[in-house]
Amino acid sequence: MPAHHLRWIEITTLASGLPLRLAEHTFSGGQPGPSVGITAAIHGDELAPVEALRQLAARLQSAELRGTVRIVPVVNPLSFQAQTRNTPQDMTNLNRVFPGDRNGWLSEQLAATFVAEFLPGLDALLDLHAGGALPTVDYAYIENDPDLSAAFGTKVLYRGPGFPGTFSHVAVSRGIRTVVTELGGGLLRDREYIARTVAGLENALRHLGVLPGEVTRRTDQIVIEQLDTLRPNQGGLLVPGVGVDQLGEVVEQGTLLGTVYNPQTFEMLQELHAPHPRNLMILTRGAATRVEAGDYGYMLAPV
Template sequence: MSRKFEEVTVTHLSNGEKVSLGIHTIKGSKPGPTLGISAAIHGDEIIGSEIIRRIYESINDEELSGTLLLLPVANPLAFEALSRNTPLDMNNLNRLFPGNENGWVSEQLAKSIVVNFLDQVDFYIDLHAGGAVPIVDYVYIQNAEEMSRAFDFPLLYRPADVYEGTTATYTTEKGIPSVTVEIGGGPNFREHIDRGIKGIINCLKYLKMIPGDTVISSKQTVLSEIQIIRPKQGGMLVPEYSFDHVGKKIEGKQVLANIYNPKTFELLETIETPFEQNIVVLMRGLVGKVNAGDYGYMLGNLETAER
């Protein structure tokens, strides 16, 4: 059979229920590399799971050269809670790779992902999102710039420093060409799902795993500087810009949002753009509650960007 689903048991909850990873394998009719695609390592970033499901449904096994390994829910415990961190130990799974089979439950998950998934791939794509509220839109350049560009996103990011303990840190250290994608989140708009699917299809063409030419239709900007803005005050966040400003330019010092005390109506904080030439990478576009330290906004500096 060209398709297989395997449920890998990692551990058990105290009530006896299994904690497991579901891995889909699609084996093409022709030889080729193995591409791994994962999503929901952060459990509040669920859009990637839907993107993977639609890729699974759209792939023609007879036209596929090589193998697809699909891990749509990398952290099932965090997914259930719609939480960035694993509820049982409150660890960030994507800072714990390569994991530890004798460690926290998050470390056990990481180790199982390494053994049963990451160690089996020749190329790797990891799908992330803005979370349960914000929306984001960019692709990291790590150790596979052409593959990152093949996602055909208008914004890319070449970080000066990398996060330790991520899936992509592990795979890049092993010499596996890797791409981390940040797409959508919040309302999980259909347009972001479609763009994620289109990007993966374009990457499959780039890898010669399916027929067709890679198409780069977007004018691409490579950022080297992104500032993360976390609110210092909790309260009701009232944004000045809607979600359609993701990927748009904002000139000069502008107000992004105000945070009010919902009980007293006191203005607690005003969030402003950090650069003279800003581009919106991640944002909150709806009125809603926010806690101190939450992801609020990410702004790129266009003055230091590669065009």
């Protein structure tokens, strides 16, 4: 039975007087092995990975573990509480300010302390993301370890530049084997995405030698190097033309992805169509959802 230890990473005192601190669960096996970090809710509106980590932690309690697994399920508790992508106190996207600044904005201070407390000693990092409250997404980034990314088990793997200031970029710069996953989001088929996240993490832990057993390999994985985001130019109610069942599938050029309506006048403001001859669907909205101009509408890749 692995030993379980809960530690609080102290960040600061909030204006309310309450402490800002992050729970870190450490599971230590009896045998030597790698140290693997798993993080979620750097963006506080990405909830499915948090539940996946609760389920994974329960399974690790009785697992045959080599090495160490360190889990921080909520890296940004302030944005989790508000269910927002950015930290409400300073309007900042935490995953754009790493490695942070101890004398910067609150999010920058959080980033700096978290880097200092969590990354040292890690051999591998799995940073979990999802589509947020409304969109649903399904892919994983290839950072510096394609086999580890593949082991998580999404059909689509994206080898791309990513964004500056991410937690994963700091981990990569320190030579840590790193995967960023983007799986789930929205409320449709929530249980399925959570189950896939748990299974993907267990498979990645088998690949790393932390859990025993055969690594499952998909044979239908696709590596993409271009990922396009369609952002509506008009806000309103976005009514889907393609559903969550189209994720990982190809749609033809001109396919109606969604329509933005003025929710009050019912005026049709914009239609979003698939731009490429063949489009692999990566992110979609499966239900009628509120959209602002510039929000994530759809993500797709030409194939």
